[in-house]
Amino acid sequence: MKKIAYLLNWDSHWGRGILNKVASHVRIWRNVGYDVKVFMLARYDGPEEAPDRLVTDIPLVVQPCRNVADRFIQYRILVRQVTVWDPDLVYLRYEGCYPALISLARQLPLFLEFNTDDLQEYRLGPAYRFWYNRLTRGFLLSNAKAFVFVSHEIANKPYFTCFNKPSIVVSNGIDLSLCTPLPAPQNSNPHLLFIGSKGQPWHGIDKILTLARSFPTWTFDIIGINTLDMPIPPNAQLHGHLNRSQYERLFARSDIAIGTLALHRNKMQEASPLKVREYLAYGIPTIIGYNDTDFPQPVPYILQLPNTPDNITSHIQTIQQFVEQMKGKRVPREEIGHLDMREKECVRLKFFQKILEHN
8 A cells, every 4th residue: 555545525614623634644644655645625715715725735636616516526527636646545534425436436445534423413404415415325335445433432323333344443633743832821810712613513602602601700712713693792702713823822821722512412422623632732721521532531631521401501610610720730741642643643554554455
């Protein structure tokens, strides 16, 4: 195995987390000797959001896409470019089934990555997307070579196991070498931070605003969101999309970070969100509302709330105690070494090699 094609669909409105994750994977794979090229179907508003401008250090083929309907056409063009390059395997971040992808899976070994329970998450969006995915996903999954999951919960769902594919769980990681732990701030009142994107109900933005109203002397910085269709208390500020240097300044002044709080809206319990790994890599203690794949046992620098609709309102005192206890403190780097993406990518690459050699 020498050549790997990394295939994905990306929309600038989703934020840069996915793009950064893919770029990190590719850098590591290339550094250990593989020839890797990214083939991306991309929808973005202007040239400044073009992925080949945001990521310039990896081989990238970008096929612009205008809308959902246009994906059917553009995927055909993109898949044709993949087959011409003739990789040993194709790694696809699953975002739905398209005829061109089924054709690709019948020509080349296709490994599918699942970052969510698609049948549950798509219920929260447009009905046409949910029903199209439900009726077509089996055509792509049945032709795939193997599955890669980010959590054990997803991997064990019967609508994945029924395909009897070789599979592995590799939770999300982070390149720790890119994140220097920040000194603890000396705020008189706590500063809290959240990174997310609009239109993702499982993030629990409404719960963060509820928390802000409960503690008017605390400051809340919300990154990645420009506007909300709900009242915003005066101690919460929306910052929109920021680049690394911009959001690092907000990280530096933050005592506590907030992860996903409403995963129950996806009917899920377990996850490994990228933003939480980034918080911890910078040393920021974090509040979450789900079971984290990489932290099966309690740790002092993560407050894990129940994954319930009332997890904020029913645990106000617990949250206050955690914030006051961890204010002005940082997470020791030695406590999070297992989150390093390099270790996780070695496991993923060995799985690729094993499946290809077996076949």
